[in-house]
Amino acid sequence: MLELLLIIFIGLLGGVAVGLQAPMGGIMGQRLGGAAASVIIHAGGFIASLALLIMRGGEQINQWRSIPWYMLASGVFGLILYLTITQTLPKLGATSAVLLIIVGQLMAGMVIDHFGLFELPVRSIDLSRAMAALLLISGAYLMVR
Numbered sequence: 001m002l003e004l005l006l007i008i009f010i011g012l013l014g015g016v017a018v019g020l021q022a023p024m025g026g027i028m029g030q031r032l033g034g035a036a037a038s039v040i041i042h043a044g045g046f047i048a049s050l051a052l053l054i055m056r057g058g059e060q061i062n063q064w065r066s067i068p069w070y071m072l073a074s075g076v077f078g079l080i081l082y083l084t085i086t087q088t089l090p091k092l093g094a095t096s097a098v099l100l101i102i103v104g105q106l107m108a109g110m111v112i113d114h115f116g117l118f119e120l121p122v123r124s125i126d127l128s129r130a131m132a133a134l135l136l137i138s139g140a141y142l143m144v145r
Contacts, residue, residue, distance in 0.1 A: 015102070022098045025082050026089030038082040042075070096144045103140045107133065 021041075029037035053059060064072075081101070088097040110133060116122035123129075 018101065019098050022085050022101060023089060023094040026085040026094075026097060029082055029086030030090060034083040034086040035079070037086070038079045041082065042078060092144060099140050099143050103136050106136060 025037055025041055028040065031037075032040070053061060085097055085101075088100060092100075110125055110129060112118065112120060113123035114125045125133075
């Protein structure tokens with residue numbers, strides 16, 4: 001039970017990080033441009049990741065050639081994220097911009113789970129999950145309107 005609570009806390013911490021990063025990146029994108037903000041954000045992330053990697057003894061970085069090619073392109077999604085934030089944040093506000101990101105993540109997660117993409121276990125979209133998605137979309141609509 002304690003392990004589950006720790007995992008839930010870590011997940012919430014990740015949500016807080018997205019909730020803080022999105023408006024900060026959006027404001028930076030408004031001032032500097034979306035691509036410029038993305039470079040700055042990813043440079044900071046690179047430095048922090050490199051420091052963590054060094055502290056962890058390099059982990060399995062030498063195996064990078066064994067991952068599928070499309071995983072090497074996943075950084076493109078960060079650029080897409082920051083370009084969308086620079087558009088949604090000034091027009092909809094921080095709450096709605098972050099909400100749309102979260103709903104989009106959940107929808108993508110449902111599709112990934114349903115088909116077992118990226119070698120993840122299959123979790124089919126059943127009635128309960130479909131209803132949850134409908135509630136999320138309804139909540140997003142109410143928040144954005």
